Amino acid sequence: MKKGISVFLFRMGLASLFLVLTVFTLSIVVIAQELQVAVHLQGAEVVPYWDPSDGASGEIGLMNNLYEALLRYDAATNTFTPILATSYEQSEDAKTWTFKLREGVKFHTGNVMNAHAVKASIDRTIERGRGSSYIWSPVDSIEVIDDYTIRFHLRQPAPLDLVVAAGYCAYIFDPAYCDHDWFIAGNDSGTGPYTVESSEGSEKVITKKFDDYWGGWEGKHFDRVVFLSVSEASTRRLMLETGQADFCEQLPPTDIEALQDNLAVRVEVNPSFQNLMVLYNNQRTPLDNALVRRAMSYLIPYEDTVAVGLGGYGYVSRGVIPYGLWGYSDRVETFTYSPTVAKALLTQAGYPDGGFKFLLTYPAGYEDIRKTVELWRAACAELNITLDTRAMPTAERNAIARSPDPAKRQDIYLLYWWPDYANPDSFLSGMFYTQERPAYNLGYYSNPVFDALIDYAITLPTGSQEAIDMMVELQNILQRDAAGIAVWDMQYLRAMNTSLQGYVDNAAYPNVVFWYDCYRE
Amino acid sequence: MWKQLHNVALRAKRNPLTVIGLFLVAVFLLLAALAPWIAPYPQDVWAVHPEERFSPPSTQHWFGTDELGRDIFSRVIFGTRISLRIGMIVVVLAFAIGVPLGLIAGTFGGLLDEILMRVTDMFLSFPPLLLAMAISATLGASLENAMVAIAIAWWPWYARLIRSEALSIRERDYVEAARAAGATWVRLLFRHVLPNSLAPVIVQASMDFGSVILTSASLSFLGLGAQPPTPEWGLMINIGRSYFLTHWWIVTFPGLAILITVLSFNITGDGLREILDPKAERW
Numbered sequence: 001m002k003k004g005i006s007v008f009l010f011r012m013g014l015a016s017l018f019l020v021l022t023v024f025t026l027s028i029v030v031i032a033q034e035l036q037v038a039v040h041l042q043g044a045e046v047v048p049y050w051d052p053s054d055g056a057s058g059e060i061g062l063m064n065n066l067y068e069a070l071l072r073y074d075a076a077t078n079t080f081t082p083i084l085a086t087s088y089e090q091s092e093d094a095k096t097w098t099f100k101l102r103e104g105v106k107f108h109t110g111n112v113m114n115a116h117a118v119k120a121s122i123d124r125t126i127e128r129g130r131g132s133s134y135i136w137s138p139v140d141s142i143e144v145i146d147d148y149t150i151r152f153h154l155r156q157p158a159p160l161d162l163v164v165a166a167g168y169c170a171y172i173f174d175p176a177y178c179d180h181d182w183f184i185a186g187n188d189s190g191t192g193p194y195t196v197e198s199s200e201g202s203e204k205v206i207t208k209k210f211d212d213y214w215g216g217w218e219g220k221h222f223d224r225v226v227f228l229s230v231s232e233a234s235t236r237r238l239m240l241e242t243g244q245a246d247f248c249e250q251l252p253p254t255d256i257e258a259l260q261d262n263l264a265v266r267v268e269v270n271p272s273f274q275n276l277m278v279l280y281n282n283q284r285t286p287l288d289n290a291l292v293r294r295a296m297s298y299l300i301p302y303e304d305t306v307a308v309g310l311g312g313y314g315y316v317s318r319g320v321i322p323y324g325l326w327g328y329s330d331r332v333e334t335f336t337y338s339p340t341v342a343k344a345l346l347t348q349a350g351y352p353d354g355g356f357k358f359l360l361t362y363p364a365g366y367e368d369i370r371k372t373v374e375l376w377r378a379a380c381a382e383l384n385i386t387l388d389t390r391a392m393p394t395a396e397r398n399a400i401a402r403s404p405d406p407a408k409r410q411d412i413y414l415l416y417w418w419p420d421y422a423n424p425d426s427f428l429s430g431m432f433y434t435q436e437r438p439a440y441n442l443g444y445y446s447n448p449v450f451d452a453l454i455d456y457a458i459t460l461p462t463g464s465q466e467a468i469d470m471m472v473e474l475q476n477i478l479q480r481d482a483a484g485i486a487v488w489d490m491q492y493l494r495a496m497n498t499s500l501q502g503y504v505d506n507a508a509y510p511n512v513v514f515w516y517d518c519y520r521e
Numbered sequence: 522m523w524k525q526l527h528n529v530a531l532r533a534k535r536n537p538l539t540v541i542g543l544f545l546v547a548v549f550l551l552l553a554a555l556a557p558w559i560a561p562y563p564q565d566v567w568a569v570h571p572e573e574r575f576s577p578p579s580t581q582h583w584f585g586t587d588e589l590g591r592d593i594f595s596r597v598i599f600g601t602r603i604s605l606r607i608g609m610i611v612v613v614l615a616f617a618i619g620v621p622l623g624l625i626a627g628t629f630g631g632l633l634d635e636i637l638m639r640v641t642d643m644f645l646s647f648p649p650l651l652l653a654m655a656i657s658a659t660l661g662a663s664l665e666n667a668m669v670a671i672a673i674a675w676w677p678w679y680a681r682l683i684r685s686e687a688l689s690i691r692e693r694d695y696v697e698a699a700r701a702a703g704a705t706w707v708r709l710l711f712r713h714v715l716p717n718s719l720a721p722v723i724v725q726a727s728m729d730f731g732s733v734i735l736t737s738a739s740l741s742f743l744g745l746g747a748q749p750p751t752p753e754w755g756l757m758i759n760i761g762r763s764y765f766l767t768h769w770w771i772v773t774f775p776g777l778a779i780l781i782t783v784l785s786f787n788i789t790g791d792g793l794r795e796i797l798d799p800k801a802e803r804w
Binding site: 232234238252254257304364367370377381389391 | 569
């Protein structure tokens, strides 16, 4: 009898354990079905800049999901999608632009988006003068016509539709919540489909859907998007392969090729507007001599840098405007790898035996740049030129480059450049227009003729023949001066989970996934 | 003298592991000395050959080639020179700082001892790698700075060790006798205390050789030590880790080089302790 009770109790215990386990498993399945979570992997920091007025860096992927601009530009079709503006018109002289705003849009703070908020946002960005805020330089004043109409008065004609659609510094935020310290504590006040739920430094940000988003939440969308910084490329690849991540911004070419046979991962090779720029210190001997700069430019093994650095996924640059963006032209003069010409130029400059040592800084953690630098260094060594190459974190590198004491600055500065707004002007003004306090003109180039031509070029109608001719002329000035040169134009290597649908690569918003448009199938 | 050497040889013979360690260290020294003649492609320390990149190990390239087409075997061989240099410089530096301080503290005691030992305690309270990282990050990333950083993190161990030896030696009768006979402190230090407390420090130094090489490789791996294209093992692993899923040989061979080198110095150090310490009995 006693034995019978214990057997009964044992069976009951087993049954209840089974029940608990079943309920637990079911609840997990239900939660998993209800909550669609996407994981977006980046190699570098997720949010170098939290303040929507300040950015010009890797936060672009996160910010474009938290904040919205008036328009969005599609680089592939050269068309605009209305976002916070529903329609717009420009005056004949392209100096007055009027935008009709979308009604019923709410900020994540609960306040309503209107023309006053748009004006206040852009005024704040202009006033702070950080990051890519220079894109607003043609704007003279912003006028609120009524609650949902806003007008920009420009000093000179400019493609303002492209400017308001910029990937940086064009975000509209709630002026009632725009304290800098509040932003950098990890808060946001945008109108975008997602809002910050929590963050761990700038390494991990979890966003959740904003219930009152004007686009609504019908259809398939993700409920949460996790932005994660994983510096190790191999780890990013493994996370994709094991299904722990949905999207990976950039993987090394060798990994991309290895992933091509993996059915769980989809690989895309997409066009980009991103190139590798070399900025020579135009103010320091002997690089203040154009002959020496040209000689250095003839020492880059261009074809090899594309083959080795990019694994073949890119093109040798032709001028500073990248392949695919208007203004790119085969009329632009180029450099080729030629130690003979370099030697002749050095002799002409009075340095037949070389003997220089140049401090070259480049961003740490990018294999394609490191390999390019190694190839260049080996070529320079043949002519007795030493490249003292240093891979450095951005902040440290920029502190040297922007040092008030010119003696402390580097000789050669390498950087990726992609347009803050999809216009060739970004490549020309950003790095070569005279800057009293260097922001990104880190070759310290100053040429009044070039500046005057830029001022004129920006007034020409976007993409017109005259504008294209002017871009060619401007690039040729830079090439002849070898003020700074582009080495290669890259292609984007994207890897994502096969189940991820709705992703479209848009070269105007590099590394951005508009997660609202994506879903899992 | 001959008898002593014979004794040492006998002890060494009883411990075959030590012989292997010593043999490996000898090979390591030989490789470093003869690197330009042994390495099949000595120019690959600097030169690049893009067309030969990512070749797997073959008869032509025993350890394969890296992402820039450089012969990994040649670079690993040249790496021995760098590692040996790092080991020597750091151990000598740490020795030069730690031994005098420890000796003074141990021999004279008192307030001086208190002050010196609290300073060493401060250094010892950080793990050496962490301290070396902090120092080299402050000084800037280069091989020279990394060596200085490691030496700064390392000297307190020597100071501690030699102090404890000096403490016990200064109580010995012969030291007391010398002092009673009116020996100067210089004579006391250099004639009596130092020679008699050196053995454990030498053993420690031989073992540290391996740890120092490992630490410097770690610093280079973290980007705080040697800079490309220096054929430093840690740096080679750092660069190769981007390819380890697709091209295993780029990280494997420098990794094995570190493993074997560190192991051989450790075994040798262990053996040296047994040989130099007459009290140590084999179990």
